[in-house]
Amino acid sequence: HFPQLFAPITLGKLTLRNRIVSTGHETHLNQEGQIGEKLIAYHEARARGGAGLIVTEVALVHPSAVFVADPIRVDSDACIPGYRRLADRIHAHGTGLIAQLFHPGREMIASEDGTAPVSYSASATPNERFHVMPRPMPPEMIAEVISAYGDAARRMEEAGLDGVEVVASHGYLPAQFLNPEVNQRDDDYGGSLENRTRFLREIAADIRAKTGAGFVVGMRLSGDERSHEGLEQSDTLDAWAHIADHATLDYLSVVAGSSATLAGSVHIAPPMYEEAGYTAPLGQAIKTRTGLTTIVTGRINQPQEAERIIASGQADMCGMTRAMICDPEIGNKAGEGRLDDIRACIGCNQACIGHFHAGYPISCIQNPVSGRETTLGAPQPATSPRRVMVIGGGPGGLKAAAAAAERGHDVTLFERESQLGGQARLAQLLPHRAEFGGIITNLTRECELAGVEFRKGVTVDETVISEFAPEAVIVATGATPRWPRFEGDDLDHVVDAWQVLQGKAQVGASVVVADWRADWVGMGLAEHLAQAGHRVRLAVNGYMPGQTIQMYVRDAGIGRLHSLGVEVLPYMRLFGADEDSVYLQHIMSQEAVICEEVDTLVLCQGHRPDTDVEQTLRRMGISHELAGDCIAPRTAEEAVLEGLRAGRAV
Ligand code: SF4
Structure with a gap:
């Protein structure tokens, strides 16, 4: 299976068993700035599952590097024991381990002490997205930062890692030096291409000087920053050809996008509307121009896609990062040809980078164990297998059924519709959400593998429950649309x-x-x-549409609404409707806003829990677990997590 993907490859003195890479990504699993058991268990699951190479998340090399509230720091020897424990555990599975070394420059998200952030960049060029105005880095600080990269690499070698990767992608500090729109210096680090690449070349040289032969040194770059002031493909090709000629690098890891703008940041974790492997042409261009070994990353969620990219010569290795957040076993499954069993990432961003932005530890909408390896880990077999009835075949019910059956219970799932999926079936009908249906396919397969029996088209009532005689019950009956009461709520042209x-x-x-x-x-x-x-006016009870969804998905969606001419009315409360008008009230000013010439009012007013079955069970005196929207309306992610917990609880 997949001869190219599973062909060993050598970087420096490191030989990898396959070309599957978990690229550097934020997890919020570090503990007080260092690597602890949560992060080790997280990465170990991917190593055990067949990753060829794991690259750890950004780690700050110098005190002037400030990024998020609790970053990993590698600017002192205190980092060595944590990385050493991680290296030992990852290497035990035959997986390579490389650490990202990082300085964000002006791409600062937070100051560490709550004061106004002080950031340093090549020049005093402000960042559009975070509204940060940096200070120009003085020459002596440049020398200190370059040396800090080398010192951090020496620490990684001492900890037993195979190499380091300098993060020069996404508009971070090294890219700020490369970019003439940001770097306005008139000294040795600005102006000509040679000067703008000097910072990176000197970093590579310092790392080489402080580490031994064969220690892997790679760099990560954006093949195209996709931002109005960002580096375009022609810029990056020239810059990286020059760097490759004047520095000793083992590989380049190619992505797209930039942290500096909203449009560029979308490519940090491309949403589902981007095609699988859409960045492969950028990787190919860099590989051809520099002749270096190349990793490419960007929505590669299946081994078939990775194989195609490598076989066609677009890259040598594939970053399958979210693919492994979603299914840590994807490498093993691909190697064994168990393709139907792969839980493919759907690019929703909800629980991986979505959690990062919300300040929570990483997880996955489909795989709640991700990021919770130390608490949810492997399921315990049931001490006494029971006859379990799961009622409701949405994401929560499906996960509950699979989790209970995996533990050895005899599980039957009842669904009143003829198809499984609940609200996920509706979500996939919306523009750019088609892949959301993958959650149903994947959860259904989990149920099949665990031996769950399905009874579709059955409305569960007292008779059905009595006849089935369950020994344990999980209710996941979902919700129905909320239809608020307002003047005109019964008019024919009001729909949900x-x-x-x-x-x-x-x-x-x-x-x-x-x-x-x-x-x-x-x-x-x-x-x-x-x-x-249709002419569409979108009245939002909030400050913007998509306020509660992941920001890259939201921002791209707002862009499309604008392109389509949708009129967005923020801070609106629905007040009433008549034959051709809708009456709104501004939440803050309390003033009336009237939309005239309206043919249809569509209500998106949330949901009410469907508690019918729960009440029947209460009347019958049957104890039960609950999961998903039938408790209270929630996201699919929350429903799946509750489903897992309910399935593990019976
Ligand atoms: Fe993929 Fe969504 Fe899971 Fe993130 S949360 S890994 S995008 S399926």
Whole structure:
């Protein structure tokens, strides 16, 4: 299976068993600035699951590097014991380990002490996204920072790691020196290409001088920063050809995007609307121009795609980072040809980078064990297998059924519809959300592998429960749309989002979408209707559409709404409707806002828990576990986590 993907490859003195790479990504699993058991267990799961190479997350090399609230620091020897424990555990599985070395420059997210951030860059060129105005780095500080990269690399070698990767991608400090729009210096580090690449070349030289022969040195770069002031492909090709000619590097890791702008940052973790492997041409261009071994990363979520990229010569290795957050076993499954068993990442960003932005430890919408290896870990076999009834076949119910069956219970899942999936089936109907349906496919497969029996098209009532005679019950009956009471709520042209998505409602030419949740439903529906040619006004009960979804998904979606001419009305409360008008109230000013010439009012007003089955069970005196929206409306991620916990609890 996959001869190219599983062909060993050598970097320096490191020989990797395959070309599958977990590239550096933030986890929030570090403990007080160092590597502890949570992060070790997280990476060990990927090593055990077949990763060829793991690159650890950004680690700050110098005191002037300030990034997030609790970053990993490698600017003192205190970091060595943690990295050493990690290296021992990863190497035990035959996986290589490389550490990212990092200085964000002006791409600073937080100051460490709560004061106004002080950041340093090549020049005093402000950052658009974080609104940071940096100080120009004085020459003596440049020398100190370069030396700090070398010192950090020496520490990594002492800890037993195979190499280091300098993060020069995404508009971070080394890229700020490369970029003439940011670097306005008139000394040896600015101006000509030779001067702008000097910072990177001197970093590489310092690392080489402080580490032994064969220690792997790579750099990460954006093949195209996709930002209005960012480096374009022609710039990066010239710069990296020069660096490759004047520095001794073992590999280049190619991505797209930049942290500096909203449009560029989307490519840090490209959402599902980007094609699998869309950055491979950037990798190919760098590989051809520099002749260096190349890793490429960007929505490569299946081994078939990785094999194609390597076989076609676009790259030598593939970053499959979210693929492994979602399914740590993807390497082993690919090697064994168990392709149907792979839980493919759907690019939703909700729990991986979404958690990073929210300040939580990493996880996955489909795989709640991710990031919780030390607490959820491997399931314990049931002490006495029981006959388990799971009611509801949405994400929460499916996960509950799979988790209970994996432990040895005899599980039957009842679903009232003829198809599984619950609200995930509706989510996949929205623009750029088609892959969301993958969550149903993957969870259904988990159930099949665990031996769950399905009974579809069955409405569970007292009779069904009595006849089945369960020994344990998990209720995951989901929710129904909330239809608030307002003047005009019974008019024929007032419909809800589910009716529109299911094609059960007539929608006129001019539409108001009243979005109470400010999540993917209102935003997606507005886009869906605008694409179909309707005039759309989106009234959001919040400060922006998609306020509660992951920022890259949200930002790209807002861009599309703008392109389609959707009129967004923020801070709006729905007040009433008549034959052709919708009455809104501004949440802050309390003033009335009237939308006239409205043919259809579409309600996206959240959901109410469906508690019918729960109440029946209570009447019958049958104890039960609950999971998902039937407790209270929640995200698919929360439902899946609760499903896992419920399945482990019975
Ligand atoms: Fe992929 Fe979504 Fe899981 Fe992130 S949360 S790894 S994008 S499926």
